[in-house]
Amino acid sequence: MENNVIYGINGPVVTVKNATCFSMMEMVYVGEEKLVGEIIGIKDDFTTVQVYEETTGLKPGDPVVGTGAPMNVLLGPGIIDNIFDGIERPLKEIERESGSFIKRGSSVSSLDPNKKWNVTLKVRLGDKLNGGDIYATLPETPIIEHRLMVPPTINGTVVEIAPDGEYKIFDTIAKLRDENGDVHELTLCQKWPIRTPRPVKEKLPASVPLITGQRVMDTLFPVSKGGTAALPGGFGTGKTMAQHQLAKWCDADIIIYVGCGERGNEMSQVLDEFSELIDPKSNRPMTDRTVLIANTSNMPVAAREASIYTGVTLAEYYRDMGYHVAMMADSTSRWAEALREISGRLEEMPAEEGFPAYLPSRLSEFYERAGRADVLCGAEGSVTLIGAVSPQGSDFSEPVTQNTKRFTRCFWALDKSLAYARHYPAINWMDSYSEYFTDLDPWFEKNLGKDFIKYRNKISYLLQEESRLMEIVKLIGSDVLPDDQKLVIETCRVIRVGFLQQNSFHPEDTYVPLEKQKLMMKTILHLHKQSQKLIAKAIPISQIIGLGLFDKLTKMKYDIPNNRLDMFDEYIKEIDEKLNSIE
């Protein structure tokens, strides 16, 4: 092969003059240390490489060597309970090898090549296999069965097969012969290019909710399994907290958590918290079903650009085994800034606020990889994508927020003034929305009854009514309002404080099952309706409020444990008795 060498270096971007035989998006090794890079431009005599590691010390004349394949990740057992950087380098391994700072060009394999896995073969000699078919399984963690699948691009007949037993990821455990007579070796791992979506058999409608245990999300703004949600909010409004809560509690089988350009200590906090937290369903630590991808603010910017593709590729891989996967990216704004920085180095024509003109298409390509699907192996799986967005100064009109809004169907708008008032989660109920109601309502109706939808609609209606009334109150005070309108305001106080606010640090309140969410709505609306009847009989609202029922309902989230839902009956009874006493 001819010698390709560095011609120029500009931050993470390296140029090669008169390069031979590179193709677009090819993965390359740069310099003597073999830093990982990717070909991102070929124009006239110049080839441009984006380098995923610090380029300090590189110099013109250093070699650039092609790999003949696009930027890819290694998929196989050992992904779960691991922590990777943006190009799937295992951070724990690298730290062990090179001390606390990450050595460049470190050639540690993404997945441990020496670890042995206890493999059970699922096919026999002569079986005809297609891409996606499962040929073996192994316990990856005590709760996740890893299913080894024929790579999507391969099919053939099983011509050799190993016995069940212990194998390392690069061991061949079966061979397939395809129609052309070519033989393909099947190991415990495969590679996949990060920028190419993995194929599925058929996309399915968004008709099953991702249950989060967070009331404002589950009832007012639900997201589906395989759905997309944006979580925009200024600094300190609770994006990271919300993402952690989702990761801990949502009913996905597997969590991919991508820390993208945020502070390093937040990622170590995730690690600590998740290893301590016991998943109530499996009684195992959260880390048994979690993958972390960390590209913190002090790590190279190009790897940050790659991190969300690496994350979503891992998510698709587990989806293809038949799992429901949820991926959180915190924050996609830092990802977009990486894109902007690289684009600037390439001297591309900037669009809005210096972001490249292809920002929208990149965002849309990313969110399009979400979905619930019949996967190739015949099971059902999903990838849900939840992206935090951190607009400067909470200005939602900036390009990353606006474009994310275009490509996501659920919008959880975090609000500075709510956060300031310590109303958490600070999801503003007037600015947020979910476009999944039509898809999800049949599920809610079937699993929780028609009432659930009725209560939710009533709660939304009251909150809108309150917002309208507050405009009047702001102008002329609340004294002028008639009692039935004062009642709306009092009920909405209970909805806001007792229902929408949810305390992540409280053992009962941190996760609330849907059934309890429903009974809470029911109880609040019962008090509202019965009070309305008394007001219609000219009983003054002060007398009704004086009974202390509204205050009691603001605290029922703490007072009624999640396993004592029978207590709601007593609440309803007490409401009826007390209201009857003043009639």
Ligand SMILES: Nc1ncnc2c1ncn2[C@@H]1O[C@H](COP(=O)(O)OP(=O)(O)O)[C@@H](O)[C@H]1O
């Ligand atoms: N749901 C919540 N419950 C209690 N406190 C919260 C909640 N969400 C945010 N906070 C508080 O707000 C602080 C900032 O939240 P964080 O998620 O780090 O904001 P962001 O990521 O948007 O900058 C947290 O340290 C915590 O004190």
Ligand SMILES: [Mg+2]
């Ligand atoms: Mg944060």
